[in-house]
Amino acid sequence: MKTVGILGGGQLGLLLANSLSRLGAQVVIYDPDAAAPARKVAWKSFQAPWTDLSALKEFAALCDVITYEFENVETSGLKKLDGTTPIFPSLAVLTTTQDRILEKEFLRDNDLPVAAFYVVESYEDLAKIEDGITFPCILKTATGGYDGKGQFVFEHYADLHNFLKDRPLPSLRGVVEEKLPLHMELSCIVGRDREDHDCIFPVMQNTHSSQILDTTLMPAEISASLAATVKDLALTAAEKLDLVGLLTCEFFVTKEPAQSRSAIEVDGYYVFVNEFAPRPHNSGHITMNATSLSQYDLLARILLDVPVVEPRLLAPGFYCLANLLGDVWLAQGTDSGPALDLSVLKYHSDIVDVVIYGKASARPGRKMGHVVSYGATADSAIAAVKHLRSELGAAPKKEDLIASPDSRHEK
Numbered sequence: 382m383k384t385v386g387i388l389g390g391g392q393l394g395l396l397l398a399n400s401l402s403r404l405g406a407q408v409v410i411y412d413p414d415a416a417a418p419a420r421k422v423a424w425k426s427f428q429a430p431w432t433d434l435s436a437l438k439e440f441a442a443l444c445d446v447i448t449y450e451f452e453n454v455e456t457s458g459l460k461k462l463d464g465t466t467p468i469f470p471s472l473a474v475l476t477t478t479q480d481r482i483l484e485k486e487f488l489r490d491n492d493l494p495v496a497a498f499y500v501v502e503s504y505e506d507l508a509k510i511e512d513g514i515t516f517p518c519i520l521k522t523a524t525g526g527y528d529g530k531g532q533f534v535f536e537h538y539a540d541l542h543n544f545l546k547d548r549p550l551p552s553l554r555g556v557v558e559e560k561l562p563l564h565m566e567l568s569c570i571v572g573r574d575r576e577d578h579d580c581i582f583p584v585m586q587n588t589h590s591s592q593i594l595d596t597t598l599m600p601a602e603i604s605a606s607l608a609a610t611v612k613d614l615a616l617t618a619a620e621k622l623d624l625v626g627l628l629t630c631e632f633f634v635t636k637e638p639a640q641s642r643s644a645i646e647v648d649g650y651y652v653f654v655n656e657f658a659p660r661p662h663n664s665g666h667i668t669m670n671a672t673s674l675s676q677y678d679l680l681a682r683i684l685l686d687v688p689v690v691e692p693r694l695l696a697p698g699f700y701c702l703a704n705l706l707g708d709v710w711l712a713q714g715t716d717s718g719p720a721l722d723l724s725v726l727k728y729h730s731d732i733v734d735v736v737i738y739g740k741a742s743a744r745p746g747r748k749m750g751h752v753v754s755y756g757a758t759a760d761s762a763i764a765a766v767k768h769l770r771s772e773l774g775a776a777p778k779k780e781d782l783i784a785s786p787d788s789r790h791e792k
């Protein structure tokens with residue numbers, strides 16, 4: 382039996398572990414967090430810091446292959462391992478994609494379309510470039526950001542001036558990029574095996590709320606030529622990175638070329654690569670329902686050396702995913718992860734999946750689960766998840782439930 386090590390034990394690790402075990406493998410999770418949800422499906426798990434070399438060595442010795450479900454893994458300890466156990470995607474891919482400066486430079490150096498950006502390595506750098514920057518712009522820290530964390534929007538010069546005065550971070554390393562007038566956001570997942578066979582999922586269309594992914598539609602409602610351009614960019618990036626594993630590419634689409642002249646124009650739209658995640662992606666949860674292989678199945682096959690085939694859409698309509706953040710739990714009056722009241726589901730036959738990640742406690746903005754709908758049209762699929770989510774969030778508080786379960790619906 383093959384053993385796969387996963388660095389990170391969040392929901393992506395949990396769902397990957399399920400696909401690995403369906404192919405007969407066993408999973409070892411490594412995560413500094415004792416409450417990481419993937420531990421419950423693991424054969425063994427480690428709780429140690431990313432830099433604990435002896436724990437990392439012990440972990441690697443158990444595994445035939447290692448992957449990660451989180452790109453903010455510190456690589457210093459991993460780089461000291463002797464390399465006997467392969468890590469896919471490679472540490473070189475992880476190093477590039479976990480650092481926004483290296484990632485943007487990779488895009489620029491490989492002629493991939495990217496929003497105009499400046500690299501800043503200090504507050505002094507930021508002060509120096511202030512004359513050249515066009516507002517609005519966004520400062521993104523080079524490392525450690527996700528769900529919009531580590532990002533500062535400067536609408537006007539005064540915002541930048543105040544930021545420089547306050548110096549809210551102990552030190553500064555990052556990129557300042559133009560804030561684009563977004564028309565839509567897309568993502569696309571590529572898989573590539575050890576023999577360089579690649580395959581690609583249908584393009585997804587994403588909306589964000591407070592910079593956190595809110596909904597994903599598959600397939601994206603875009604022209605065939607725009608979809609082909611996006612797929613081509615994702616495949617090119619994977620090839621240039623010499624990827625083995627999964628690569629999720631996030632894209633911005635505008636209706637104007639913006640400051641950056643590198644955007645690719647298709648059908649009157651302009652396409653930019655935003656960022657990469659060398660792992661399964663939140664938007665890709667939808668592949669568990671919408672395609673013949675999920676993103677987790679595809680990565681499991683690549684890690685276990687099982688042949689890969691192109692994932693196909695399973696039905697002609699549209700699938701829509703909506704995240705369930707901790708806010709839904711809080712709206713129900715609970716912060717306990719397992720306690721979500723799902724009773725309204727009985728009124729939602731167009732919901733084809735509900736996944737709760739099993740995190741112990743709910744906090745605002747924390748990804749706790751997701752739902753997926755299927756509809757004949759994009760609008761109906763989107764409306765279905767939004768309707769369910771609003772009803773879940775509006776579910777009666779515990780006290781009301783004890784008095785009269787489902788009273789709202791039995792009228």
Ligand code: ADP
Nearest residue numbers: 496526527528529530558559560561589592656
């Ligand atoms: P992360 O997902 O790592 O937090 P992103 O760079 O993807 O960071 O930013 C999160 C979201 O913020 C994006 O999906 C987009 O909605 C918005 N955003 C980020 N950069 C820009 C930009 N240059 N112009 C407009 N919106 C942006």
Ligand code: MG
Nearest residue numbers: 528631655656
């Ligand atoms: Mg992003």
